[in-house]
Amino acid sequence: MNANQIKRVAIVGGTHGNEFIGVYLIKKFARFPNSIERDTFETMTLLANPKAFAARRRYIDRDLNRCFSRQDLANLQLANYEDIQAKAIAQLLGPKENPQVDAIIDLHSTTANMGLTVILPDEHPFNLRLAAYLTTIDPLVKVYCWSQPRQDSSYLRSLCQFGCVIEVGPIAQGTVSATLFQQTERLIHATLDYLDAFNRGQALSIPSEIAIYRGLKTIDYPRDSSGELQAMIHPQLQLKDYQPLNPGEPMLLTFDGETIVYQGRSTVFPVFINEAAYYEKGIAMCLTEKHQVKIIRNS
Amino acid sequence: MNANQIKRVAIVGGTHGNEFIGVYLIKKFARFPNSIERDTFETMTLLANPKAFAARRRYIDRDLNRCFSRQDLANLQLANYEDIQAKAIAQLLGPKENPQVDAIIDLHSTTANMGLTVILPDEHPFNLRLAAYLTTIDPLVKVYCWSQPRQDSSYLRSLCQFGCVIEVGPIAQGTVSATLFQQTERLIHATLDYLDAFNRGQALSIPSEIAIYRGLKTIDYPRDSSGELQAMIHPQLQLKDYQPLNPGEPMLLTFDGETIVYQGRSTVFPVFINEAAYYEKGIAMCLTEKHQVKIIRNS
Numbered sequence: 001m002n003a004n005q006i007k008r009v010a011i012v013g014g015t016h017g018n019e020f021i022g023v024y025l026i027k028k029f030a031r032f033p034n035s036i037e038r039d040t041f042e043t044m045t046l047l048a049n050p051k052a053f054a055a056r057r058r059y060i061d062r063d064l065n066r067c068f069s070r071q072d073l074a075n076l077q078l079a080n081y082e083d084i085q086a087k088a089i090a091q092l093l094g095p096k097e098n099p100q101v102d103a104i105i106d107l108h109s110t111t112a113n114m115g116l117t118v119i120l121p122d123e124h125p126f127n128l129r130l131a132a133y134l135t136t137i138d139p140l141v142k143v144y145c146w147s148q149p150r151q152d153s154s155y156l157r158s159l160c161q162f163g164c165v166i167e168v169g170p171i172a173q174g175t176v177s178a179t180l181f182q183q184t185e186r187l188i189h190a191t192l193d194y195l196d197a198f199n200r201g202q203a204l205s206i207p208s209e210i211a212i213y214r215g216l217k218t219i220d221y222p223r224d225s226s227g228e229l230q231a232m233i234h235p236q237l238q239l240k241d242y243q244p245l246n247p248g249e250p251m252l253l254t255f256d257g258e259t260i261v262y263q264g265r266s267t268v269f270p271v272f273i274n275e276a277a278y279y280e281k282g283i284a285m286c287l288t289e290k291h292q293v294k295i296i297r298n299s
Numbered sequence: 300m301n302a303n304q305i306k307r308v309a310i311v312g313g314t315h316g317n318e319f320i321g322v323y324l325i326k327k328f329a330r331f332p333n334s335i336e337r338d339t340f341e342t343m344t345l346l347a348n349p350k351a352f353a354a355r356r357r358y359i360d361r362d363l364n365r366c367f368s369r370q371d372l373a374n375l376q377l378a379n380y381e382d383i384q385a386k387a388i389a390q391l392l393g394p395k396e397n398p399q400v401d402a403i404i405d406l407h408s409t410t411a412n413m414g415l416t417v418i419l420p421d422e423h424p425f426n427l428r429l430a431a432y433l434t435t436i437d438p439l440v441k442v443y444c445w446s447q448p449r450q451d452s453s454y455l456r457s458l459c460q461f462g463c464v465i466e467v468g469p470i471a472q473g474t475v476s477a478t479l480f481q482q483t484e485r486l487i488h489a490t491l492d493y494l495d496a497f498n499r500g501q502a503l504s505i506p507s508e509i510a511i512y513r514g515l516k517t518i519d520y521p522r523d524s525s526g527e528l529q530a531m532i533h534p535q536l537q538l539k540d541y542q543p544l545n546p547g548e549p550m551l552l553t554f555d556g557e558t559i560v561y562q563g564r565s566t567v568f569p570v571f572i573n574e575a576a577y578y579e580k581g582i583a584m585c586l587t588e589k590h591q592v593k594i595i596r597n598s
Contacts, residue, residue, distance in 0.1 A: 024528065028554045056579065057356070111471035172410035172471035174575035176531040178552045229323065232475040253477045255327045276473035280355065 006102045006195045008042045009163075010093055011188060013107040015065050015156050016277070017052025018173040021181050022107030025188070038192050040199035044101070048089060048156065051081060056174050058277055069154040070096060086156075094159045103163035105191055106156055107184060110169035111276045112285075113239040115140040116183055119165035121155070122147055123212070125296045126162055130194055132206040132295045134164075137190040138183060142242055144271055144288065146215035164191070170239065173276055208295055213242065213269055213288035220282040221252065222260070230254055233274045233284065241271045245287075252284065305401045305494045307341045308462075309392055310487060312406040314364045314455050315576070316351025317472040320480050321406030324487070337491050339498035343400070347388060347455065350380060355473050357576055368453040369395060385455075393458045402462035404490055405455055406483060409468035410575045411584075412538040414439040415482055418464035420454070421446055422511070424595045425461055429493055431505040431594045433463075436489040437482060441541055443570055443587065445514035463490070469538065472575055507594055512541065512568055512587035519581040520551065521559070529553055532573045532583065540570045544586075551583065 011029065013022025026047045029036050036043045047053065049064050060081045067086035072078055073094075093101050110117075116138055118131045123145060131143045144167075148155065157165055166187050168180045197204050222230040234250040244267045245251065252260040262268070268287040272278060310328065312321025325346045328335050335342045346352065348363050359380045366385035371377055372393075392400050409416075415437055417430045422444060430442045443466075447454065456464055465486050467479045496503050521529040533549040543566045544550065551559040561567070567586040571577060574584075 024531075024554055027527075032555075111474055170471070172469070172573075172575050174472065174578060175410055175573050176528070177537060177573075178531045178534045179537070181531060181554070182556075228326075229475070232323075232477045232480060235477045238476065238478070255323055255480070256331075257481075274471075274474050274476075276471050279473060 006041045006162075006199050008044065008101045009103045009105065009192065009195060010044050010046055010101045011036065011105045011107070012046045012048050012156060014050065014053045015048040015106060016058045016063075016108065017049045017054070017060075018056055018058050019107070019109040020174065020176045021109050021168060021171070021184055023047060023053050024176055024181065025107060025185060028185075036188070036192060038196040040196050041102075043192065046089070046092070049082070049085060051085075058173070063277075065156050066154040068156050068158055069152055071152075072154065089156065090159060096159055099160035101160050103195060104157050104160055105163050105188060106165045107188075108165055108167045109171045109173075109180065110167055110272060111172060112272045112274055113170045113241045114144075114167055114271055115142060115169070115242075116180075116187060117141075117165075117167040117169075117271070118143050118187075119167050120145045120212075121153065121157055121161075121164075123293065124161065127164065128210075128212075128293065128295055129206060129297075130162075130164060130191065131212075132210045133194045133204055134187055134190055135210055136206065137187060140183070141187070142213060143210055144213045144215065146286070203297075206295060209292050210295060212291050212293045213271060214291055215271075216268065216287045216289055218283045218286050219251070219270075221279075221284045222254070229279070231260060234259060237270065237273060237285075239273070241273050242269055244268075245270050305340045305461075305498050307343065307400045308402045308404065308491065308494060309343050309345055309400045310335065310404045310406070311345045311347050311455060313349065313352045314347040314405060315357045315362075315407065316348045316353070316359075317355055317357050318406070318408040319473065319475045320408050320467060320470070320483055322346060322352050323475055323480065324406060324484060327484075335487070335491060337495040339495050340401075342491065345388070345391070348381070348384060350384075357472070362576075364455050365453040367455050367457055368451055370451075371453065388455065389458060395458055398459035400459050402494060403456050403459055404462050404487060405464045406487075407464055407466045408470045408472075408479065409466055409571060410471060411571045411573055412469045412540045413443075413466055413570055414441060414468070414541075415486060416440075416464075416466040416468075416570070417442050417486075418466050419444045419511075420452065420456055420460075420463075422592065423460065426463065427509075427511075427592065427594055428505060428596075429461075429463060429490065430511075431509045432493045432503055433486055433489055434509055435505065436486060439482070440486070441512060442509055443512045443514065445585070502596075505594060508591050509594060511590050511592045512570060513590055514570075515567065515586045515588055517582040517585050518550070518569075520578075520583045521553070528578070530559060533558060536569065536572060536584075538572070540572050541568055543567075544569050 013026035270285040312325035530551040569584040
């Protein structure tokens, strides 16, 4: 990638209608458009799921942030609200093979204690450098990489190659936290500054390596034959996102009071522990491995 | 009230479908009915809003816990799901003038940092003694009194005169916290033990006075002409339920970063700060006054 290639950037909020921080940031940027303007590119904002926001729900018919696979976008038989909305958004920002934006900043929040998480779709050097820069802005920033093949990815962020998800928590769905609001806003401005500096060929100071938490697999709650929950996150693991979980350590607690320990062979670092929206997806937490990754300078 | 008058007790969970602690406690009690049996009365359990629980939402059409006024219960024109469900519950537990249960324990949870709150419908000596006993079970217990005239009250708990709401938090809607689950379970057992001791004429040890937080009024977020939020809870007030808020201290923060201070004349103690379900009700927090109340012994 050469300098001056970022021409349009999209800031997206409210992909999930009950994640209010993104929604109210988008509304704020609409009132203060100057604040997100940069000289070297155009910035647009998008409130992705206004109907779900109006209903104070994650989605109306189906999780919008799982509607962006190429196959689903091409399937006109998928015609519920979010499937139609995804096609409209892809028409505005995409298509994947030739997108109209060069970077997407997608704003999310979680009931898990994930602090300020930058989620990368892959470890492309450009995305890694952006994440490395953001770790210098706030010591709470963690970098999580959950890869899906881009062409098949069902996430909104897969519409273009560059950018990141900013995922902040813990925060209850349907609420705003002033602290997380301000921290997220700061990371957005830092991202825009970074892209602007990139376009100008300016080298911002970034660390030579960073810790990346690479997604391994998800763990579900134990369930009975009808799918009903039989256990909850163990008190010792609650709020312990990004902390080491060793084999034999408590992971879940049944409603009857029995501890279920982690039975893997090596230490993992769980994230999205007790995320409300993941109960229905069969996910109690996502396990990651922690790696130190060298940051390759702009070539 | 004379001894041996508690004949039937109802434990109610899931009045709000996304408050999971009550739901999963009711499901546990269904599997272990012995645990909630006491010799001197009958205990029944009720999952109040199963359809909202299945949808992982507070309610389907209307907040069930606002459907129990005498007027609404008598109005057969009110025929949406929760209004019909309220009439069915009133038929099972009520009617208010001659209820089939003598005490109701209604289980709720909140996104506010209310710890273990016992909400009393009034300061009847019987209810006060119960609350005083519960403060001896767990030091986190706080006693909040939000009075509505019982005949006009729209809360489920108004179906009979005695009992309490157990309101625990902070917890995101649609999640379970193992710690709060176990603490709530302990308070339920203590309540049953207390009612059993009352029936037997046994005097349990209770303090001679307790602090009561009496509800004064509610405060809304500033809103624009279309009703849209203009501010959030100030970071200094977030999670500070039951702590003193003095005139001139920060209460809200606008999205533009301006602090709004509390403008009352005297110190108050806010509760339900940043409760997710109250955004749509126009409530950012409830202000209370703290009073020391003497506990009158059984006559």
